[in-house]
Amino acid sequence: MAATPKRPTIKQIAEETGLSVTAVSYALRGERVSAATIERVQAVADQLGYSADPVARALRGGRTGTIGVLVGSLADFWQQTLAHAVQRELRTHGLHTILADADGDPAEELALAARLAAQRVDGLLVAPIGPAGGDWAKLTERTPTVTISGRLPGAELAGEVAFDQTTGVGEMLRHLHSLGHRRIAVLSWAVEASPDRPTERAVREQAATLGLDCEIVQCAYSLDGSRPLALEVLERADRPTAIFCLSDSIAYGVLHGCRELGLQVPRDISVVGFDDHPLSRLVDPPLTSVNWSIDRTARAAVGFLVDYLAGDRGDHRVVIAPTMVVRDSSGPAPS
């Protein structure tokens, strides 16, 4: 092992200046000591390249300046972008990010969050897959937590960013209905894990209202996960006339599958998504989707957490409204 030089400590500064460790600690934050001392300590600290050890500080009970971010699956492009937006937003508040990725497994979520909390993060931002169980009460009462689109059983929240799934699903289904589609396959991630997510419930309810024949199909998150499934659905005898993907990432895989089978979208079949990823306007054909503003989401979530940490216990809940974005991947149902 290479010789490992230690980083400078407060103790070294104390020796260098002839002061006590205590005095140096105060001086570094400019309190309780004379201006002359502060200056002298600063000079030595700068020269040594000193910076306080966040680990020691955390142990003593202070803030770590780090927020844990837990996402359901980084394989999903939208969530990748969300993670980026959140990280960027946190940075504007001088906060750092520890990112964890449940990788599509709801059973992992609580464990990962606990691990994050054990790292002494100041707060948690959780975009969960779904209420797969576990009791978040203990965790969330110890660590301020803001959720993004999802429920955490037993959790006591510092804030909540919800998506109006009902309206979003409704608009999309009405759009498809108005184009004449009656038999629709809905590709959803995480159905097995939590069969009664609000999104799926909304799909069932609205489909019933509109008289649509909607089959909900379990689907892996990633591009490569949705393609084979799409192939299977597309090759059925009674192929649906439209496929409603509950994430744009899934839709990309479906588009790819259609291409492989020589199916023209939207002539032969309509394919629509549900997050409106930035690339959805560039794929072929440009994807009809429902937009949930990533920037607004990230800003709200981070804002709630920062407010809470600053002691503001106000009303920390917002519902992000969907925006229907009709592009070229949806068209009249083939007769």
Place this chain on the structure above:
Amino acid sequence: MAATPKRPTIKQIAEETGLSVTAVSYALRGERVSAATIERVQAVADQLGYSADPVARALRGGRTGTIGVLVGSLADFWQQTLAHAVQRELRTHGLHTILADADGDPAEELALAARLAAQRVDGLLVAPIGPAGGDWAKLTERTPTVTISGRLPGAELAGEVAFDQTTGVGEMLRHLHSLGHRRIAVLSWAVEASPDRPTERAVREQAATLGLDCEIVQCAYSLDGSRPLALEVLERADRPTAIFCLSDSIAYGVLHGCRELGLQVPRDISVVGFDDHPLSRLVDPPLTSVNWSIDRTARAAVGFLVDYLAGDRGDHRVVIAPTMVVRDSSGPAPS
């Protein structure tokens, strides 16, 4: 503030069992104490839901089980995917990830890495923008560091994953040359920050060899960053016949710009990328690019770091070879 119940500590277990803190510490790792004691301690620990505080452990000097990952810009889709692949790979080794994002600013990189190191990560994985300066010597001799495609001035590395940029650039330029293109605009990120990156140097050299007129243009990373720039380039009187984007993300923005101006790709102009993001085969038209295997990259980088942490000081360097992927976005130069 809500009552904040403390997490269980080793001390509580000691009181509960009537043992000393020391004995409990040993018992928890199954050393030096009688089997009966181990069992008793385990029982109490389980019942209390005890897990060791990573912060305290880190302070004492042990491993944290956390790796810092620093990427040049999470706004880039390829780097997003890389970050995901790396995180996933780290997880298979039982390691956690702290992700930092320099957001396109090379001047931030060293500071962010230092901050990561101060968090007591066991190692660092750095995919830098470029050698914007700073001295990485002190940091890297304290914290094992593996680079992914980039040089860190003064760094002493635990491993290195390099991309054979020269070959990649060469193949792409020859491809364009063979299609009759002679006037090419090269859109690069981070030119200002480090004008002599290996990639740009390779472009200049190979262009000279082939007799190509290549202009290198500074470009922001993101989709929205490259679009306006593309518009500017495309509206010139002596418009280049091909645009070579040094990242697929940039190419996506350019494609968007072309569409706005009513330019057909590749009939009116060819557009090619340089990472081969998974979505590049789905955009319209499918993008010609150069593939660097993200999985191989992530696996190699993480492998090097894990080996190093295990004490293996072997040869930790690999060069990832490019694979030219010709799709539909490149065609014969218009006459």
Place this chain on the structure above:
DNA sequence: CGCCCTATGTGAATCGTTTCAGTTTATCGT
């Protein structure tokens, strides 16, 4: 029976920082 060795356990220091509770000066008002 006396000696040493092992098994099992404990006390205390350590990591780097913060902070409570003092202690020493110097200064001020009366």
Place this chain on the structure above:
DNA sequence: ACGATAAACTGAAACGATTCACATAGGGCG
């Protein structure tokens, strides 16, 4: 000039886990 008070600074105890050095007891063996 004297006690009160404030300013400047220090000691020591936390935070939670690890680990070195030591203590105690019992067992084995000549």
